[in-house]
Amino acid sequence: MVKLMELEWRKLERNKVIGEVLIYWVIIMFMPTFFLTVVFADDPMIAFGRSYSDAIHLMLPIQMGFLLFGASLINHVFIEEYKNKTIALSFGYPISRKRLVQAKAMFIAVAVFICTLVSFVLSGITTYVLDQMLGVIHGEPTLADFATYAIRAVTHSAVIALASLIPLFWFGLWKRLVIPTVICAIVLMQLPTILSILRLTLNLDIVYVIISLLGMASVYLSVKLVNRLGDQ
Numbered sequence: 001m002v003k004l005m006e007l008e009w010r011k012l013e014r015n016k017v018i019g020e021v022l023i024y025w026v027i028i029m030f031m032p033t034f035f036l037t038v039v040f041a042d043d044p045m046i047a048f049g050r051s052y053s054d055a056i057h058l059m060l061p062i063q064m065g066f067l068l069f070g071a072s073l074i075n076h077v078f079i080e081e082y083k084n085k086t087i088a089l090s091f092g093y094p095i096s097r098k099r100l101v102q103a104k105a106m107f108i109a110v111a112v113f114i115c116t117l118v119s120f121v122l123s124g125i126t127t128y129v130l131d132q133m134l135g136v137i138h139g140e141p142t143l144a145d146f147a148t149y150a151i152r153a154v155t156h157s158a159v160i161a162l163a164s165l166i167p168l169f170w171f172g173l174w175k176r177l178v179i180p181t182v183i184c185a186i187v188l189m190q191l192p193t194i195l196s197i198l199r200l201t202l203n204l205d206i207v208y209v210i211i212s213l214l215g216m217a218s219v220y221l222s223v224k225l226v227n228r229l230g231d232q
Contacts, residue, residue, distance in 0.1 A: 001099075001102070001103055001106065004095070004099070004100065004103035004104075004107075005103050005106060005107040005110065007103075008077055008103065008104055008107040009107065012076055012077075013076070017072075017073075017076070020069065020072060021069065021115050024065060024066060024068075024069060024115070024119065025115075025118065025119055025122055027065075028062055028063065028065055028066075028119050028122075028123060029119065029122040029123045029125075029126040030126060030130075031062050031123075032055060032058055032059050032062060032123055032126075032127045033126070033127055033130045033131070033134070033136055035058060035062075036055065036058070036136045036137065037134065037136055051137065051138055051139055052137055052139065052140075052141040052142070052145040053145060053148070054137075055127065055137050056145065056148060056149050056152065059120070059123055059124070059127070059149075060152060060156055061192045061193075062123070063116055063119055063120060063123070063156060063157070063160060064160060064188070064189045064191075064192075065189060066112055066115055066116040066119065066160050066164070067112075067160060067163060067164050067185040067186075067188050067189050068182065068185050068186070068189065069111075069112055069115060069164070070108060070112045070160075070161070070163075070164020070165065070185060071164070071167060071181045071182045071184070071185035072182075073107075073108045073111060073112070073164075074108060074164075074165075074167060074168055074171075074172040074181055075172075075178050075181060077104050077107065077108060078104065078168070078172040078173060078176070079172055079176050079177070079178055079181070082176045083176065097226045097227055098223045098224075098226060098227070101173070101222050101223050101226045102219075102223055105165060105168060105219045105222065105223075108164065108165060108168075109161040109162065109164070109165060110161070112157075112160060112161040112164045113157050113158060113160070113161035114157075116156070116157040116160045116161065117153060117154065117157040120149075120152075120153035120156070120157065121153070124149055124153075128141065156208070158212070159208045159211065159212050161215075162211070162212040162215035162216060163188055163208075163211040163212060163214070163215045164185070164215065165215040165216075165218050165219050166184060166188060166211065166214050166215045166218050167180070167181040167184040167185065167218070168215075168218045168219060168222050169218040169219075169221040169222045169225075170218070171184060172222075173222045173225075173226065173229055174229055188211060191207060191211070192204060192207075195207065
């Protein structure tokens, strides 16, 4: 399985993918401070920025931006191969189609997980350094804040990795459509905001569990039905 995942990495336009990830990292690492100093600074109804605990809650949904990276990988790993008809070559390997789809899906999930986790680290360091310079957040981070952030970084990265696979079956493997795949990722990114606008008081942790399960279901259907979907 690891060798198949390495093969997927070698088949990618790596410079393009690495450049895309770097752009995500640079933008996202400064977004918490931007929101704290510009967007929420003059709004007395918003309590963000009064403590590191509040800032952590702000940082979590920002990392959902990596769902777009997952959509991009679905395009590169699945949709482009179908459109270029190179998927038939892959399916010609002496390996079952199901195993190949498993490897491709696992490659996407691992890539999104690692990139999101690194983004959490960069965002945390950048926010702390800028806070020391600008005094954005009240007080200093406690050991409990560090522990909470570390746990949330790992669990949230896993959630984003799984959720990024939600478009895989319907839009990636079956319909093979790029724009709907991206739109699906954007909707998932904005899910906390959408729930807030609709005034739905669902616990976000429950929402994250649900979208993680949907991502797993998408992979299951992709693996189970790949033989019926054809090469073209």
